[in-house]
Amino acid sequence: MPRRILDRLNTRLERWLPEQRLFMKSDSATRFVRLRPLTQASVLAIGAGLFLWSTVASAMLFIDGISSGSAVQNEQVAKLAFERRLDALSKERDARAAEAHAAQQRFQTALEQVSKMQSTLLASEERRRELETGIDVIQSTLRRTMDERDTARLALAKSEGKVKNAGPTQAARAEDMAKTVDMLTAALGETAKERDAASDDAKSAQVEMDRIALEKRLLEERNNEIFTTLEGAVKISMEPLDKVFKQAGMDPNHVLAEIKKGYSGTGGPLTPVALSTKGTADLDGDTARAESILRKLDEMNMYRIAVDKLPFAMPVKSHFRFSSPFGWRWGRMHEGVDMAAPIGTKVYSPADGVVIAAEWERGYGNIVKIRHGFGITTRYGHLNKIRVKVGQKVSQGDWIADMGNTGHSTGPHLHYEIRISGKPINPMTFIKAGKNVF
Structure with a gap:
């Protein structure tokens, strides 16, 4: 087959x-x-x-x-x-840091200008009061001169009445007439001199009053320009500060109240321009505006103190990258942000405060904890070397440690935490808000 x-x-x-x-x-x-x-x-x-x-x-x-x-x-x-992309981001970050520094410089310059304007305003107010006093003196002199002129006119009228009532005898009449004429001539001469002098005084007083009124009006216009400039400068300076605290989730009014409670620095709060037992209702317009500006300047000063006490600045100033964000990670809560950079990179305090811990802690390795104002604390973990001691007071920008790789760490980086009343919050909230300040 x-x-x-x-x-x-x-x-x-x-x-x-x-x-x-x-x-x-x-x-x-x-x-x-x-x-x-x-x-x-x-x-x-x-x-x-x-x-x-x-x-x-x-x-x-x-x-x-x-x-x-x-x-x-x-x-x-x-x-x-x-x-x-990393280079571009680093350059952009450096540019933003330079812009923030320039903004801080502009803020300081604005404060200096405001201080100079305040001195000029007080001097102008004193000059205005002197001019008002001068006007009152001139008006008193004018009234006295007019009273003397009226008295002379009254004396002349009495003399004319005596002439009309003289005796009928011819000799007596002639003698009285001669005396009356001499007296009238002398009285009229004196009256004319006094009248001319009073007229000249009145003209001089009127000219002086016009000049003083003009100076007063010019002074008021100048004061109005100064007040308008100051009010605009204060408003421009206050708006970003209000925005900073609101972005950080803090009530600006609460911040100001807390700062005022513990304020003991020199130079403030600013002294009011005028005091009244009846409140501000008796103050004139310029004084009320000056009081308002001084209150705003006082608030700006308090804001400046608050900014130094809150962690708006960056703890790392050299080149770095964010290697891990705040939030849940691998089933666990990551309570801060990680900033990766070489070992030994300097770590700075982002605000004024007191060191409450500088030790080795499980998980964190070498760690520094700083207590700031308003119940805020910051933590810096995985450090290579600690540069501060417990109880030491630090200011914003002080060198506190070196970045490292201690504790539970997979590489050199800084673990940065911000806590309010012990509760961890996202540090990027303060870092982003701080871009309007630094």
Whole structure:
């Protein structure tokens, strides 16, 4: 049966693959090998399979080679792009830090200008009061001169009455007339002099009053310009400070109240311009505006103190990267942010405070804890070296430690926490709000 099938296959294949004979001749005999169609088809199929296999294998090897080269190149390109991005972010951060420093300088300059304007305002107010006193004196002199003029006129009228009532005798009349004329001439001369003097005094007084009124009006206009400038400067300076505390989740009024409770520094609170037992209702417009500006300046001074007491500044000033954010991580709460940089990178206090811990603590390694105002504490973990002691007072920007890799840490970095009344909050809240200050 198989033989018959093979014969049929050979018969069908002879049309395309006729039988071939391979002759092999020697010295004594000649032999040949028959290559039937089925044998030829098998050889061709095996050859085609080998050729196809070698082609596919070569193509796969070639593609693998290209793919591996592209992967390496892609990795290098991605690495370069990532490094460029890091450089750009570092430069941008440095630029923002420079802008914050410039803003702080502008703020200090504005405070100095406000202080100078305050001195000018007080001097102007004193000058205005002197001018008002001068006006009162001139008006009193004018009234006295007018009274003397009226008295002289009354004396002249009495003299004229005596002349009309003189005796009928001719001699007595002539003598009385002569005396009366002399008296009247003298009285009229004196009256004319007094009148002229009073008129000159009145004119001089009127000129002086006009001049003083003009100076007063100019002074009021100048004071109004100064007040307007001061009010605008104070408003511009106060708005970002209010925004800073609100972004940090703190009530500005509560902050000011707490600062006023413990304030004992020199230079403030600022002294009011005028005091009244009846409140501010009796104060004139300029004095009331001056009082309002001084209150705002006092609040600005309190804000400045509060900013130094709250952790708005960055604890790391050199190049670093945020390696881990605040929040849940691997099923556990990460209570701070991680800032990665080389070992030995300086760590600074972001606000004024007192060191309450400087020790080794499980998990944190070397750790520093600082208590600031308003129930806020900050923690700095995984330190390489601690630069402060317990009980030491630190100011914003003081060097407190070196970054390290102690405790439960996978690489050199700073673990930075902010806690309010013991509860951890996201430090980025204060860091982002602090961009409007530093």
